[in-house]
Amino acid sequence: MDTMGYYAGIDIGGSHIEGVLIDEKLRIVKAESVGIMGKRNRKVFLEELEGLLEELCGKGVKGIGMGVPGPVKKGKIFWSCNARFLEGTDFGEILRKRSRKVAVDNDVNCMAFGEMCTRKEKNIVAVTLGTGVGGGIVIDGKLHNKRPYAGEVGHMSIDALGVKCTCGARGCWQEYVGVRGVERISRKHLGKTMEPDELYVMAKQGSRKSKAVWEDYGRLMGVGLANLCNVLDPEVIVIGGGISGALEMFEKSMKKEMRSRLNMELPAIVRGKEHAVAFGAACMAMKY
Numbered sequence: 001m002d003t004m005g006y007y008a009g010i011d012i013g014g015s016h017i018e019g020v021l022i023d024e025k026l027r028i029v030k031a032e033s034v035g036i037m038g039k040r041n042r043k044v045f046l047e048e049l050e051g052l053l054e055e056l057c058g059k060g061v062k063g064i065g066m067g068v069p070g071p072v073k074k075g076k077i078f079w080s081c082n083a084r085f086l087e088g089t090d091f092g093e094i095l096r097k098r099s100r101k102v103a104v105d106n107d108v109n110c111m112a113f114g115e116m117c118t119r120k121e122k123n124i125v126a127v128t129l130g131t132g133v134g135g136g137i138v139i140d141g142k143l144h145n146k147r148p149y150a151g152e153v154g155h156m157s158i159d160a161l162g163v164k165c166t167c168g169a170r171g172c173w174q175e176y177v178g179v180r181g182v183e184r185i186s187r188k189h190l191g192k193t194m195e196p197d198e199l200y201v202m203a204k205q206g207s208r209k210s211k212a213v214w215e216d217y218g219r220l221m222g223v224g225l226a227n228l229c230n231v232l233d234p235e236v237i238v239i240g241g242g243i244s245g246a247l248e249m250f251e252k253s254m255k256k257e258m259r260s261r262l263n264m265e266l267p268a269i270v271r272g273k274e275h276a277v278a279f280g281a282a283c284m285a286m287k288y
C-alpha cells in the first residue's frame, strides 16, 4: 500500500486506543484498536500506543491527528478527571517523531471536526456519552476550540445541589448521563448496579424495569441538551460514545423533555459514526 497519501487518526479512550487510516477523499482504509483495560498506567499505555502507531504509520503518513480525553494545550493534555494517569503527557511530541504534521485536540473536538468535514450543516454540537461526557462545538463552520475548556459540557450543572462529580463540583451533567449516571438509575429501578450494555440488551428483550431506566436517562439527557440548544441553537446534535448505542431506547423521553423546555424547533439528533473521534482526528491532521 502506498501510504504517502494517507493520514492517521488516533482516539485515546479510558479503556482502549483506536486508530484509523484515511485517504485524501476521507475514506477509512484501515482501522485498528487495542484494549488497555486494567493497564491504566502511563508506561504500559504509551507502549500500547507506540505499537498501534507503528501498525498504522509504519510506512509513513502525511499527518497524524489524535483525540484525547481532556483539554489540550500545545499538544499536552493537562486535565483529565477520568484518566488522571494521562495528565501532563505531551502527545504532540510523541507524534512528531513519526510525522511533521500533527494535531492533538480534545476527543470530542476531533469528532465535531470530522462531522463538520462530512456534513452540510455549519452549526453542530457533538456530545459523547461514556465514563465521562464530552462536547465539541462547531459555530458557522468553525470548530470552537481556541480556549481549552470550551465544550466541556459534561461539567455543566443540571442540579445545583446534586451528585458530586469527579471534578469536585455538584450536579455535573456527566454524573447523570455518563456511565455512573446509568448505573445510579439502574440501582433505583433494579436495585443493583448494571452497565449500559446490559441494560440495553434487557430493554431490547422487553424488560420493563430496564426500559424505565432508559426513560429516566432520556429525561436527564433532554435537560442537558435543552441547555445546549438555548445557548447554541445547533442545526444538528451528534451523539457518540458507548452509551449512544442505546439511543433508540432513550430518544423518545429525551425529545419530550427537550420539547417541554424549548420554544425552538428541535435540531436533528443523530448518532455519531463508527470511529468518529479517530476519523475526525485524521481529518484534523489533514485540514487544520
Ligand SMILES: [Zn+2]
Residues within 6 Å of the ligand: 154, 155, 165, 166, 167, 168, 169, 172, 174
Ligand atoms: Zn464535573
